[in-house]
Structure formats: C-alpha cells, structure tokens
Amino acid sequence: MRIKGIAAAEGIGIGQAVRIEDVVLDVAARPIADDDVEVARFQRALHALMEETQALADELAAKLGPKEAEIMEAHVMLMSDPMITDEIEATVRRDNICCEYVIDNVYKTYADMFASMGDELMRQRASDMMDIKVRLLQSLAGVRPVDIGGLAQGSVIIANDLTPSMTAGIRPENVAGIVTQVGGRTSHSAILARALEIPAVAGAAGALDAIKDGDTVIVDGSAGDVFRDPDKGIISAYKAKRTVFLADKKELGLYVGKPTVTLDGVRVELVANIGKPADLPKVLEYDGEGVGLFRTEFLFMDGGAGDGAAAGTGAGTQPAAASGRTAMPTEEEQFDAYRQVAAGLGGKPVIIRTLDIGGDKDIPYMGLEREDNPFLGFRAIRYCLARKEDVFRPQLRALLRASAFGNIKIMIPMVTCIEEYRAARALIEDIKKELDAEGIAYKKDIQVGIMVETAAASLLADVFAKEVDFFSIGTNDLTQYTMSVDRGNSKVGYLYSPLQPALLRSIRHIIRTAKDAGIMVGMCGEAAADALLIPLLLAWGLDEFSVGASSILRTRKRICGYDAGKLQEVADKALSLDTAAEVEAYMRTVVEG
Numbered sequence: 001m002r003i004k005g006i007a008a009a010e011g012i013g014i015g016q017a018v019r020i021e022d023v024v025l026d027v028a029a030r031p032i033a034d035d036d037v038e039v040a041r042f043q044r045a046l047h048a049l050m051e052e053t054q055a056l057a058d059e060l061a062a063k064l065g066p067k068e069a070e071i072m073e074a075h076v077m078l079m080s081d082p083m084i085t086d087e088i089e090a091t092v093r094r095d096n097i098c099c100e101y102v103i104d105n106v107y108k109t110y111a112d113m114f115a116s117m118g119d120e121l122m123r124q125r126a127s128d129m130m131d132i133k134v135r136l137l138q139s140l141a142g143v144r145p146v147d148i149g150g151l152a153q154g155s156v157i158i159a160n161d162l163t164p165s166m167t168a169g170i171r172p173e174n175v176a177g178i179v180t181q182v183g184g185r186t187s188h189s190a191i192l193a194r195a196l197e198i199p200a201v202a203g204a205a206g207a208l209d210a211i212k213d214g215d216t217v218i219v220d221g222s223a224g225d226v227f228r229d230p231d232k233g234i235i236s237a238y239k240a241k242r243t244v245f246l247a248d249k250k251e252l253g254l255y256v257g258k259p260t261v262t263l264d265g266v267r268v269e270l271v272a273n274i275g276k277p278a279d280l281p282k283v284l285e286y287d288g289e290g291v292g293l294f295r296t297e298f299l300f301m302d303g304g305a306g307d308g309a310a311a312g313t314g315a316g317t318q319p320a321a322a323s324g325r326t327a328m329p330t331e332e333e334q335f336d337a338y339r340q341v342a343a344g345l346g347g348k349p350v351i352i353r354t355l356d357i358g359g360d361k362d363i364p365y366m367g368l369e370r371e372d373n374p375f376l377g378f379r380a381i382r383y384c385l386a387r388k389e390d391v392f393r394p395q396l397r398a399l400l401r402a403s404a405f406g407n408i409k410i411m412i413p414m415v416t417c418i419e420e421y422r423a424a425r426a427l428i429e430d431i432k433k434e435l436d437a438e439g440i441a442y443k444k445d446i447q448v449g450i451m452v453e454t455a456a457a458s459l460l461a462d463v464f465a466k467e468v469d470f471f472s473i474g475t476n477d478l479t480q481y482t483m484s485v486d487r488g489n490s491k492v493g494y495l496y497s498p499l500q501p502a503l504l505r506s507i508r509h510i511i512r513t514a515k516d517a518g519i520m521v522g523m524c525g526e527a528a529a530d531a532l533l534i535p536l537l538l539a540w541g542l543d544e545f546s547v548g549a550s551s552i553l554r555t556r557k558r559i560c561g562y563d564a565g566k567l568q569e570v571a572d573k574a575l576s577l578d579t580a581a582e583v584e585a586y587m588r589t590v591v592e593g
C-alpha cells in the first residue's frame with residue numbers, strides 16, 4: 001500500500017513502524033458512586049507514579065550524578081505534599097466528583113499561583129505542577145508515554161504530528177524514517193528531520209489508520225511516498241534508490257573547500273541554519289561559511305549546550321517532552337552555547353536569532369496560553385518584549401557577552417513595525433551600558449538585524465532599512481503570512497509556495513530595498529535551498545544563502561553552475577507570469593534544461 005505525502009526530508013528509510021498517537025486526557029467532571037473507591041483510585045495512581053519517579057531519579061543519579069536527579073527528587077516531594085493530596089481527597093468526597101476533574105483543577109490552581117510569583121524558581125515549580133498533573137492523569141487513564149529517545153534501531157515513526165521538542169529528542173542512529181499525517185516541508189519538525197538527516201514524509205493523511213506497529217515501512221523523503229508492507233520487488237528497488245542517493249551525496253563532497261561563486265564571478269555567502277551547538281560539527285563537515293540562523297528556541301527545548309541538562313519529563317500529553325527541559329536556560333547556559341558556536345566558527349559570521357516561540361513552537365514552562373490563532377498571536381518579539389526583564393534581557397546579555405568570542409550578529413524575529421525593532425535595540429544599548437559598567441567585554445559594533453518574514457515588514461522594508469544592519473528573509477513565515485496559509489496545514493499546502501507570484505514580488509522588493517540602502521540581505525527560509533528559486537535570488541543579488549547543513553553542498557553546486565548576468569532575463573520572465581504553476585513550469589525548463 002502506498003500513501004502519498006509531502007517530501008519533507010530527503011533520503012530513503014526502510015524499517016519497522018512505531019506508532020505514536022496523541023493522547024487526549026479526559027478531565028470532564030464525572031459524578032461518582034463511591035468516594036472511598038475514588039480516593040483509593042487516586043492514591044494508587046499517586047503511589048505508582050511516586051515509585052516510578054523515584055526510580056527515575058535513582059537512575060539519573062547513577063548515570064549522570066545527583067544534580068541531574070534533583071528535578072525528579074523534587075517531583076516526588078511535591079507529589080507527597082499533604083496540602084495538595086488532602087485537598088484533592090476532600091474535594092472528591094465533598095463534591096462526589098471524579099478525581100481526574102479535581103486533580104486537573106487543584107494542580108492548575110497551584111501552578112497558576114507559582115507562575116504569578118514571577119521569579120524563576122517559582123515558575124519552575126509551576127511547570128513541575130503541570131508536569132505532575134499530566135503524568136497523574138496519564139497514569140489514571142492507563143496511558144504510557146512513548147520514550148522517543150529509546151526507540152529501537154530501524155524504527156520508522158508514524159505520528160499525527162511531532163512537536164519540535166519531540167523531534168529534538170530523537171536519536172537519529174535509531175530512526176530510519178518519520179511519517180506524519182499533518183505538517184509540510186517547513187513545519188519545524190520537518191526542518192529538524194532534515195537537520196538530523198532522517199528521511200521524512202509529512203502530510204501523509206491516514207497513515208496512523210493504515211499502518212500497525214511493527215509493519216515494514218519504506219519512507220521516500222525525496223518523493224514524499226510511504227509504502228506499507230512493500231513486496232520484495234519494491235524493497236529491492238528502494239534499496240537501489242537509497243544506494244544512488246548516498247552515492248550522489250558523496251559526489252557533493254567535491255564541493256568542500258570550494259568558494260561559492262557563480263561562473264561570472266559573483267561571490268555569495270553560503271551559511272547554515274542551526275538549532276544548537278551540537279549542530280556545529282555538521283556545518284563544518286559540509287563546509288558552511290558561517291551560520292545565517294541560529295534558532296535559539298531549541299536551547300529552551302532541550303539540553304542544547306550539550307551539557308545533558310535535560311532531565312525532566314515535561315508537561316503536556318505528548319510523549320516528547322520526555323527529553324525536554326522544564327526551565328529556561330540561564331544566562332550562563334545561553335552564554336556558553338552562543339560562545340561555543342561563535343568560537344567554533346573562528347571569526348566567521350554567526351547570526352543568532354532571539355527567542356522565537358509561539359506559533360507551532362510551544363514550550364510548556366514558558367507560560368504561553370492556548371490561542372485560537374497561535375501563528376497570529378503572542379509569539380517571537382511580541383512575547384520577548386512582554387517578558388523583557390526575565391526572558392529577553394538574559395538572552396541579550398548572553399549574546400552580547402558571547403560576542404567577545406567571535407563574529408556574532410543579533411537577529412530579531414517576527415517584526416511587523418519599527419517600534420518593535422527600536423524597543424529591542426534600546427534594550428541592547430541599555431545592556432551594553434550595563435556591561436561597560438561591569439567591565440565585561442563584548443563586540444561594541446555588534447550588528448543587529450531583522451528577519452523579514454511578515455507581509456508588514458516586507459511592505460515597510462524601506463523604513464526598516466534605514467535603521468537595521470541587515471535583513472534575512474524568512475520565507476517560511478513570509479509565505480504563510482503573505483498567502484494567508486498556515487505553514488503546517490497540508491489541506492491548504494497547495495497554496496504554500498515561494499514560487500507564488502505574490503512571494504516573488506515580495507522577495508524581489510525586499511532584496512532591492514536592502515541593496516538601495518546598502519545593507520546586507522540574506523535568506524534563511526527553506527526557499528534559500530530551493531533549486532527553482534536559486535536562479536532568481538542570484539539575479540536579484542541576494543548576498544547570503546542560509547540553508548540546513550545537509551543542503552550546503554548541493555546549494556553550492558547549484559550556485560556555482562550559473563552565470564548571474566544571464567539570469568536577469570530569466571528573472572524578468574518569471575516575474576511576468578501570473579501563477580505559481582506557470583512560474584514552476586518555466587523555472588523547471590531553466591533548471592532542468
């Protein structure tokens with residue numbers, strides 16, 4: 001059986017299915033017949049969870065040391081707090097109502113109370129409360145979260161969707177492929193799958209119904225095909241395809257050490273997108289000329305700095321959070337991570353983006369509330385400016401301090417109006433003064449730029465260009481906000497393309513405006529590695545291409561094959577077309593000859 005989806009991460013994976021189903025926990029108020037029985041149910045679930053958590057703490061202490069076990073030890077203490085357990089039992093008896101409903105309410109109340117206290121330790125407590133609540137409810141429902149980090153070798157993950165933190169918890173050596181029912185090429189889980197070099201297909205509707213645990217599955221992440229129980233012929237055909245894919249990958253090795261320059265001598269910068277310092281070796285292996293986008297939110301999702309800090313079980317019904325953090329990385333931890341990357345690249349440019357959470361990137365302990373339209377809501381710079389003192393300032397301080405160790409540039413995401421940029425810049429200037437007073441070194445002339453990824457920022461490019469040091473075009477969001485298409489919604493995925501005439505006009509306008517103002521303009525959205533778009537970007541004069549590490553060499557090969565001068569005509573023709581289909585058909589003739 002074949003399921004058609006969207007090619008999300010290239011390569012061929014063959015292995016055994018492991019299904020991961022979302023769990024909806026029922027916390028509706030159900031009347032009960034016998035309060036003794038209900039209280040005993042609660043007690044059993046609580047004690048089982050306490051034992052399990054204590055065992056986890058002991059295991060962590062033995063494996064990593066007592067410090068790593070502290071969070072789990074604290075959970076055991078919180079679980080046994082009589083103030084909470086007494087309140088749950090008394091409410092069950094008083095209201096004759098099921099313990100799920102009471103647990104949900106009581107833990108939420110405590111979590112809200114801790115969260116409102118404002119200091120970091122108390123917020124940590126709030127997330128601990130939410131975590132315990134979810135695990136207790138799971139325990140009562142008989143649901144066991146999947147240990148995503150502990151999957152057997154050759155597993156093919158089949159899920160409705162994977163949160164970025166789930167994907168970050170995957171061990172690539174064990175996972176042969178990923179299939180999700182929803183999402184598209186630019187969902188964050190797809191971006192991570194590419195970074196991990198795991199073949200992935202997104203938008204494979206019906207996969208969870210069609211595929212059972214243990215089924216043999218082929219994932220063709222280059223074509224977007226999934227095969228369940230393929231016959232011998234198909235398996236050997238795909239094994240052969242995998243061999244060709246791997247050989248082609250090897251051939252690209254010839255481009256290591258070559259400059260990224262067109263046939264007529266136009267030199268561009270070819271840099272990488274990363275999510276944590278651990279991604280750096282790949283950037284160096286594939287000869288990246290720097291980093292054009294460091295998505296710092298991934299430091300907030302897992303250990304990030306490679307310090308094994310992740311020890312919590314996280315909140316939420318998704319198994320993923322199993323490897324996630326339960327508190328914000330401190331200024332010191334962030335400083336370490338940024339310094340590692342800056343120093344590791346020895347003076348090459350490193351553009352670090354400030355925290356971009358919200359949208360499809362929830363981090364349970366950061367206190368984001370559910371929103372009807374999260375992509376249009378409280379995210380990125382909007383969130384950071386509302387959390388200036390406890391979230392934004394420590395991150396900017398860490399960035400400025402790390403700038404003494406390399407060529408760091410700061411980038412602000414999701415900007416829609418100049419006031420947001422000015423507020424961020426003012427805070428940076430304020431922190432510079434603070435560091436001067438403390439005698440701490442930093443790069444005095446550090447550049448601060450913006451992601452141009454909203455329709456507003458594109459339209460106002462001239463206003464921004466007067467004040468910012470550089471632009472980086474975020475086509476993943478720019479496409480979503482220009483076309484009014486949720487980037488993860490496969491139903492409307494047919495509209496989501498950077499080849500849409502509206503996008504081409506927007507991109508050309510942004511590049512031209514930056515050139516007129518004399519500032520650097522790059523692109524860090526997935527479109528920077530799009531074979532059909534590269535000729536147009538070269539024609540318009542894009543200065544910097546920032547792509548996933550695994551796409552660096554292929555992108556270099558493509559760029560090196562063009563004569564930029566000759567592409568002007570191609571760009572004019574592409575811009576004259578009315579539909580994305582026409583642009584695509586035309587660009588195919590250009591690229592494929």
Ligand code: PEP
Pocket residue numbers: 293295356453473474475476477478524525526
């Ligand atoms: C973008 O929007 O194009 C981008 C690079 O940022 P992200 O994918 O993290 O939203």
Ligand code: MG
Pocket residue numbers: 413453474476477
């Ligand atoms: Mg974006």
